[in-house]
Amino acid sequence: MSKPSPEVYERGRGMDAHNKVMRDIRSQKQKTYDPHEPTRVWIDEDNTPDGVYDSLTIILNTGGCRWARAGGCTMCGYVAESVEGGTVSHEALMDQIQVCLDHETEHMDDGEKAGLIKIYTSGSFLDEREVPAETRDAIAETFSDRDRMVVESLPDFVTREKLEDFTDRGIETDVAIGLETATDRVRHDCVNKYFDFADFEDACDEAADAGGGVKAYLLMKPPFLSEPEALEDMKSSIRRCAAVDNCHTVSMNPTNVQRYTMVDELHFAGGYRPPWLWSVAEALRETVDVDAIVVSDPVGGGQERGAHNCGECDELVFKAIKDFDLRQDPSVFDQVSCECEATWEYVLDAETSYNMPLVK
Numbered sequence: 001m002s003k004p005s006p007e008v009y010e011r012g013r014g015m016d017a018h019n020k021v022m023r024d025i026r027s028q029k030q031k032t033y034d035p036h037e038p039t040r041v042w043i044d045e046d047n048t049p050d051g052v053y054d055s056l057t058i059i060l061n062t063g064g065c066r067w068a069r070a071g072g073c074t075m076c077g078y079v080a081e082s083v084e085g086g087t088v089s090h091e092a093l094m095d096q097i098q099v100c101l102d103h104e105t106e107h108m109d110d111g112e113k114a115g116l117i118k119i120y121t122s123g124s125f126l127d128e129r130e131v132p133a134e135t136r137d138a139i140a141e142t143f144s145d146r147d148r149m150v151v152e153s154l155p156d157f158v159t160r161e162k163l164e165d166f167t168d169r170g171i172e173t174d175v176a177i178g179l180e181t182a183t184d185r186v187r188h189d190c191v192n193k194y195f196d197f198a199d200f201e202d203a204c205d206e207a208a209d210a211g212g213g214v215k216a217y218l219l220m221k222p223p224f225l226s227e228p229e230a231l232e233d234m235k236s237s238i239r240r241c242a243a244v245d246n247c248h249t250v251s252m253n254p255t256n257v258q259r260y261t262m263v264d265e266l267h268f269a270g271g272y273r274p275p276w277l278w279s280v281a282e283a284l285r286e287t288v289d290v291d292a293i294v295v296s297d298p299v300g301g302g303q304e305r306g307a308h309n310c311g312e313c314d315e316l317v318f319k320a321i322k323d324f325d326l327r328q329d330p331s332v333f334d335q336v337s338c339e340c341e342a343t344w345e346y347v348l349d350a351e352t353s354y355n356m357p358l359v360k
Contacts, residue, residue, distance in 0.1 A: 020071065021262060033061055035083045035092040039122070041100045043107050046116055047293055047326055048148055049213070049248050050172065053116035054108070058100045062130040063087045065123025067154070067194070073180075074192050074223050077258030078122040090135045097142060117143045118150040120176070126153035126162050133162075140165040150215060152176040155195055155203035163210035173212040174249070177203055180219040182240035183233055190222035192262075201244055208246040216241040220254040220283065220296075220307070221275035223263050226356045228348045230275060234283045242290035249293040254280055254307035256300040267305070273357035274300075275307045277317040278344040284321065285330045295325040313338035 033039070039059040046055040061083055068076060104114060119139070125131050131139075143149060149171045158175050166173040179200050180191045187193045204214045218237050221230035234252060241250045254275045257267045266272035280296050287294055298321060300306020302314030309317060313336065320332045343359060351358040 033081060033083050035061060035088045036095040036099075037061060038096040038099055039078075039081050041103045043104065043114065045326065046118070047249075047295055047328070048116060048174075049293065050148065052326055053148060054112070054114045055116040055118055056100065056104050056114035057118045057120070058097070059120045059122075060093060060096055060125070060131070061088065062093070062121045062123065064130070065121075065154075066127065066129060068123060072192065074190065074262040075219065075255050075258065077261045077264070081122060087129070090132055090138070093131065093135045094138060097139060101142075113146065115147040116150070117146050117148070118176075120152040124153040124157050125151040126157035126159075126175070128157075136162065137165050140169055140171070144169040144171060146171060148172045148174070150174045150176050152178070153203075154178065155199045158203040158206045160206050160210040163207060163212045167211040173210070174215045175203065175207050175212060176215045176217055176251070178217045178219075179237075179241065180217070180222065181233055182218075182237035186222060186225065186233055190224045191219060197240070200241075204244050204246040213249075214244075214247045215249040215251060216244075216247050217251050217253055220252050220280060222255065223266055223272055224353070226351045226353050227273075227276065227279060227344075227358075228351060229353070231279045231283060231348065234279075235286050238283065238287040238292075238294055239290055242287075242292035242294070247292065249295065250290075252280065252283060252294065252296040254296065254298045254301070256298075256307070257305035271357075273360060274305065276344045276347070277301060277307050277309045277314060277321070278341060279348075280307055280321060281317060281324075281333045281336075284324055285333055288328065288330045293328065296321055297325070309344070310338060310340035313340060 039061045041058050044055050044057055046053055063083055065072060119125055121130050123130055149166050153175055155177055163173055177200060180193055181187050182197050184196050207214050218234060220234050238250050241247050256274060257264050263272055280298060284294060284296060298307040298318060301318045302308050308314050316336045320336050323332045347358050
């Protein structure tokens with residue numbers, strides 16, 4: 001695992017204890033990765049302000065999030081998939097893009113191209129330590145024939161000038177920002193993320209200046225919150241994000257237990273349970289009136305380390321969530337039911353920070 005640079009972010013931010021624990025956990029990682037191969041690539045469908053698009057999702061293998069190398073977020077294990085050494089060359093990153101284009105050619109029908117390109121890294125696409133300006137410009141040119149682009153970044157790195165590489169080429173461009181929650185205390189103390197909601201609002205303004213939009217990523221059930229606390233914080237966060245000018249989409253990401261994280265250690269010790277799929281559905285149902293597209297993609301849904309119910313109804317509820325993402329119709333949740341709803345309702349009523357998780 002690469003060591004954090006002398007400019008590690010935690011200094012002076014009051015997060016030294018969390019970061020020390022996270023660095024110790026991440027140091028257990030041994031596996032190495034090929035800088036010429038992307039971390040992952042797949043074809044999917046996504047709901048956007050311009051309708052539903054076929055999407056090519058790319059996770060570039062970079063040197064990793066600089067905040068994660070300093071310690072980082074309690075639930076995020078993506079830096080463990082990063083290339084050793086902290087940097088990846090322009091040539092290697094463009095090799096990764098070519099692998100993704102080859103994947104698209106192989107899996108799209110009749111030579112069609114995805115109208116939406118989504119590019120993520122283990123940290124921030126707009127951080128030039130991860131993706132140099134030369135590479136960002138080359139990627140923008142590569143996909144200049146597409147309709148829409150989503151790039152992921154922490155708010156620090158969102159500037160009009162960087163986004164204009166895409167918007168000046170006529171690509172409808174959105175920044176996906178891992179806000180996690182609209183509640184600063186939860187973001188700082190539970191997620192160990194350093195910035196404030198006001199910084200997210202500033203990033204929305206920067207994106208607007210470039211002619212781009214913002215997609216807020218929220219985290220359903222960070223560690224140290226009970227199920228009812230997490231559900232209420234999620235509903236409140238969706239509403240606050242939807243009220244911010246230029247934030248047109250909110251993506252709710254239920255916490256999944258990733259290796260080399262604090263959440264993994266808590267889960268192993270019986271101190272953390274991923275959220276119920278019923279809670280995900282409830283948050284979507286209760287915020288359907290907001291002025292934004294609200295979606296969720298429960299990674300690992302139905303598994304012990306991902307959002308799950310009892311095991312019997314997980315697949316049906318997961319399908320209802322995916323259906324809601326495309327249709328934004330809460331009636332899909334009326335089509336699924338299970339006896340375990342009673343257990344979930346009891347958890348919402350009885351679980352507190354002193355007895356969580358109340359059930360597995």
